[in-house]
Amino acid sequence: MPPAETTVTLPKAEIPRSWYNVLPDLPEPLEPYLTPDGQPVKPEMLAPIFPEALIEQELSPKPRFDIPEPVLETLARWRPTPLTRAAGLEKALGVRSRIWFKNESVSPSGSHKSNTAMAQAYYNKAAGIKRLATETGAGQWGTALSIAGQAFDLNVRVYMVRISLEQKPGRKTVMNLMGAEVLSSPSDLTEAGRKAKAENPGTLGTLGLAISEAVEDAASRPDTNYSLGSVLNHVLLHQTIIGQELKKQFKAGGIKPDYLVACHGGGSNFGGMAVPFVPEIKDGAKISLIAAEPESCPSLTRGKFAHDFGDAAGLTPMLPMYTLGKDFQPPAIHAGGLRYHGASPIVSALVKSGMVKPEAIGGPELFRYASLFARTEFIVPAPESAHALAAACMKALELEQAGKPGDIVFVLSGHGLLDLSAYEDFINTY
Amino acid sequence: MPPAETTVTLPKAEIPRSWYNVLPDLPEPLEPYLTPDGQPVKPEMLAPIFPEALIEQELSPKPRFDIPEPVLETLARWRPTPLTRAAGLEKALGVRSRIWFKNESVSPSGSHKSNTAMAQAYYNKAAGIKRLATETGAGQWGTALSIAGQAFDLNVRVYMVRISLEQKPGRKTVMNLMGAEVLSSPSDLTEAGRKAKAENPGTLGTLGLAISEAVEDAASRPDTNYSLGSVLNHVLLHQTIIGQELKKQFKAGGIKPDYLVACHGGGSNFGGMAVPFVPEIKDGAKISLIAAEPESCPSLTRGKFAHDFGDAAGLTPMLPMYTLGKDFQPPAIHAGGLRYHGASPIVSALVKSGMVKPEAIGGPELFRYASLFARTEFIVPAPESAHALAAACMKALELEQAGKPGDIVFVLSGHGLLDLSAYEDFINTY
Numbered sequence: 001m002p003p004a005e006t007t008v009t010l011p012k013a014e015i016p017r018s019w020y021n022v023l024p025d026l027p028e029p030l031e032p033y034l035t036p037d038g039q040p041v042k043p044e045m046l047a048p049i050f051p052e053a054l055i056e057q058e059l060s061p062k063p064r065f066d067i068p069e070p071v072l073e074t075l076a077r078w079r080p081t082p083l084t085r086a087a088g089l090e091k092a093l094g095v096r097s098r099i100w101f102k103n104e105s106v107s108p109s110g111s112h113k114s115n116t117a118m119a120q121a122y123y124n125k126a127a128g129i130k131r132l133a134t135e136t137g138a139g140q141w142g143t144a145l146s147i148a149g150q151a152f153d154l155n156v157r158v159y160m161v162r163i164s165l166e167q168k169p170g171r172k173t174v175m176n177l178m179g180a181e182v183l184s185s186p187s188d189l190t191e192a193g194r195k196a197k198a199e200n201p202g203t204l205g206t207l208g209l210a211i212s213e214a215v216e217d218a219a220s221r222p223d224t225n226y227s228l229g230s231v232l233n234h235v236l237l238h239q240t241i242i243g244q245e246l247k248k249q250f251k252a253g254g255i256k257p258d259y260l261v262a263c264h265g266g267g268s269n270f271g272g273m274a275v276p277f278v279p280e281i282k283d284g285a286k287i288s289l290i291a292a293e294p295e296s297c298p299s300l301t302r303g304k305f306a307h308d309f310g311d312a313a314g315l316t317p318m319l320p321m322y323t324l325g326k327d328f329q330p331p332a333i334h335a336g337g338l339r340y341h342g343a344s345p346i347v348s349a350l351v352k353s354g355m356v357k358p359e360a361i362g363g364p365e366l367f368r369y370a371s372l373f374a375r376t377e378f379i380v381p382a383p384e385s386a387h388a389l390a391a392a393c394m395k396a397l398e399l400e401q402a403g404k405p406g407d408i409v410f411v412l413s414g415h416g417l418l419d420l421s422a423y424e425d426f427i428n429t430y
Numbered sequence: 431m432p433p434a435e436t437t438v439t440l441p442k443a444e445i446p447r448s449w450y451n452v453l454p455d456l457p458e459p460l461e462p463y464l465t466p467d468g469q470p471v472k473p474e475m476l477a478p479i480f481p482e483a484l485i486e487q488e489l490s491p492k493p494r495f496d497i498p499e500p501v502l503e504t505l506a507r508w509r510p511t512p513l514t515r516a517a518g519l520e521k522a523l524g525v526r527s528r529i530w531f532k533n534e535s536v537s538p539s540g541s542h543k544s545n546t547a548m549a550q551a552y553y554n555k556a557a558g559i560k561r562l563a564t565e566t567g568a569g570q571w572g573t574a575l576s577i578a579g580q581a582f583d584l585n586v587r588v589y590m591v592r593i594s595l596e597q598k599p600g601r602k603t604v605m606n607l608m609g610a611e612v613l614s615s616p617s618d619l620t621e622a623g624r625k626a627k628a629e630n631p632g633t634l635g636t637l638g639l640a641i642s643e644a645v646e647d648a649a650s651r652p653d654t655n656y657s658l659g660s661v662l663n664h665v666l667l668h669q670t671i672i673g674q675e676l677k678k679q680f681k682a683g684g685i686k687p688d689y690l691v692a693c694h695g696g697g698s699n700f701g702g703m704a705v706p707f708v709p710e711i712k713d714g715a716k717i718s719l720i721a722a723e724p725e726s727c728p729s730l731t732r733g734k735f736a737h738d739f740g741d742a743a744g745l746t747p748m749l750p751m752y753t754l755g756k757d758f759q760p761p762a763i764h765a766g767g768l769r770y771h772g773a774s775p776i777v778s779a780l781v782k783s784g785m786v787k788p789e790a791i792g793g794p795e796l797f798r799y800a801s802l803f804a805r806t807e808f809i810v811p812a813p814e815s816a817h818a819l820a821a822a823c824m825k826a827l828e829l830e831q832a833g834k835p836g837d838i839v840f841v842l843s844g845h846g847l848l849d850l851s852a853y854e855d856f857i858n859t860y
Contacts, residue, residue, distance in 0.1 A: 077808070109808075110847075150806070150808070169854075170850040173853050173854045173857065174847075174853075176853075177853050178804065178808075371607060374607050375580045375608060376580070378538035378580070378581070378608075379538065380607060417600070417604070417848060420600040420603040420604065423603050423606075423607050424599075424603045427603065427607065
């Protein structure tokens with residue numbers, strides 16, 4: 001018989017009304033973004049591709065930003081998201097620790113990406129923009145922005161990394177169904193795309209290159225802005241709704257977390273979970289923040305801290321972050337959302353200060369833990385989220401061995417129903 | 431800006447504690463099931479493939495059955511399911527009627543099928559059974575039973591209709607991930623399968639034939655029972671949790687439904703919604719019950735009422751139902767769950783008495799309404815459920831033309847994230 005399920009839910013009235021800005025609370029001020037010739041980036045330089053409200057959120061030291069009412073109403077369609085105890089998983093692992101997951105897969109797009117997509121679409125619409133250009137790796141972000149485009153009446157074009165498009169054709173179908181145009185990146189429609197194809201006709205594409213294409217698209221059309229699904233401060237800001245809800249759920253459920261775990265690609269899911277806990281950790285709270293990244297694209301554990309471009313073509317500002325270099329070509333892993341050479345400047349600063357511990361996860365145990373989760377919790381995790389759940393399982397086993405069971409919380413950032421080729425490969429191999 | 435969403439949710443404590451048995455409340459008693467030589471089927475004849483508890487539920491006139499505690503605990507993982515007003519859809523259609531959908535897609539399998547899968551797995555496990563054999567069309571039922579097998583520790587083998595397996599390979603991956611074995615039907619492992627292949631090597635398979643294979647498998651092994659996802663009385667019984675929740679939600683939300691709409695394949699989703707309303711309709715309540723079936727497999731609207739086999743090979747009892755004949759070969763429509771020659775005896779009796787109105791739905795407008803729903807409600811409907819939502823939209827437009835807006839409620843029996851080939855074909859064609 002299945003173990004009884006425990007879920008900490010919050011009423012709609014408990015949805016946070018503002019986003020938390022970690023910038024003023026960072027251990028050290030964030031280093032400025034730089035132009036290619038080493039000058040600090042000025043806000044007006046970002047105006048060709050971002051609306052003013054998002055530029056302010058990117059750079060401001062204001063401690064909080066109110067969530068606009070139409071965004072709140074939209075978030076209320078699926079938020080607050082549940083925090084569920086994975087009792088079946090605990091039993092299967094044979095651990096006494098409690099393992100909890102914050103289930104962001106219940107959003108319309110099936111991932112946490114909808115949290116910022118709705119906000120970005122709202123601000124762009126309010127600024128009179130008609131059309132958004134963006135990139136997507138595994139497709140979670142492109143799906144989220146396509147839906148947000150429908151919600152706030154904007155046209156959306158998505159440059160999707162070629163290898164991900166081939167692995168996950170269903171993603172294109174969903175984005176098309178949601179009214180978006182989807183192109184394989186590199187495409188022939190941009191200078192950056194044509195150059196990449198000329199240099200390497202067989203390229204699988206990368207997130208960095210798809211970003212170049214979308215930025216070029218947006219910069220070349222006055223009716224179009226660019227929209228980014230991760231990395232930048234304003235994206236993490238919108239995702240803080242995750243960590244803020246977690247705090248309330250910990251209180252409501254009597255949970256004292258020892259570990260907070262999320263996967264890390266560009267950093268929005270991890271940052272959204274983690275940064276609301278920065279003030280209490282600075283005040284001495286014993287919470288370990290674990291960023292689970294893929295072994296094959298280990299920007300936090302193996303990259304160097306430097307100013308580097310956010311994209312492959314060098315069209316973006318240079319960001320202070322851990323980076324494998326803008327030309328790094330990650331292998332064709334299924335967790336397409338984690339195939340990024342760089343990292344969020346905020347998360348990078350927290351790693352540099354020692355407040356966040358990155359861990360690289362890979363190999364067959366990744367999908368073994370994901371399968372165990374599927375069979376005990378009846379949810380197919382996204383390959384990205386599988387990194388977090390594998391790290392959480394390993395922590396639970398470590399605590400068991402040390403005889404010190406605790407509370408481990410991870411973010412299930414998305415479901416994997418549109419990433420099944422990953423599981424097919426796993427089932428056929430092991 | 432998106433219209434604010436209204437959802438009627440119920441607390442966990444409001445999950446119905448018993449199933450409602452419509453048998454004693456039918457306008458006329460159900461005609462008996464017959465053996466091929468015309469004798470009434472006796473309960474013990476069903477014992478080789480069903481546990482005693484389910485045979486009792488199939489034939490008993492008891493007005494209610496208590497839901498066992500372990501089944502309730504499992505259902506509480508996702509129930510009660512929300513009843514949501516599709517305000518965006520209403521706006522897009524330009525109607526003043528309120529359109530509501532009961533969202534069964536939030537279950538672990540993504541459809542209403544989990545409601546009975548969990549119950550059937552529980553009773554089989556309790557009876558000492560080790561293994562279940564079943565069929566599946568589009569894969570919703572096979573997925574639900576695979577998950578229920580994990581929940582109650584049973585092995586599961588699924589005979590999946592060949593055309594559906596080819597259209598939806600992701601379904602097999604999910605069932606495999608959930609520990610089930612999946613075979614293309616007709617297979618070489620059963621007499622029925624070998625015979626069908628010999629007679630028609632290119633056959634696409636049918637639900638009726640896959641049922642024959644699963645029944646033969648179960649009848650030939652003492653550790654194995656057969657499990658059916660629709661048609662039979664005990665399956666509809668378990669699905670009455672849908673209609674019972676709806677009643678409470680109507681009361682909580684001040685909703686007086688003019689139309690209750692669900693799609694109809696074997697009848698479990700439609701019956702689960704509809705039959706709890708039979709007593710009040712008998713007492714004069716003005717509620718129209720609409721069964722939306724596919725034009726291409728129109729058992730209720732074009733079939734004849736007769737005793738016919740539930741499967742292609744004639745291994746099951748002969749059921750009193752509307753049928754297109756056990757050898758009917760429906761075309762390869764995407765709504766694989768509706769490709770069934772027969773119909774639930776209970777629903778058939780209600781159609782015969784005039785209490786349920788069947789309507790055949792088809793053509794490109796089916797997916798046009800489904801797309802409209804996806805773009806306004808941000809959920810991709812299963813092709814089966816699209817029949818119900820299309821019928822609901824047409825009713826709303828009719829009421830608008832007549833100047834009499836009302837409340838229309840349909841069941842979103844499942845999501846379509848594992849049925850994307852249907853939408854890909856639609857997008858490429860229209």
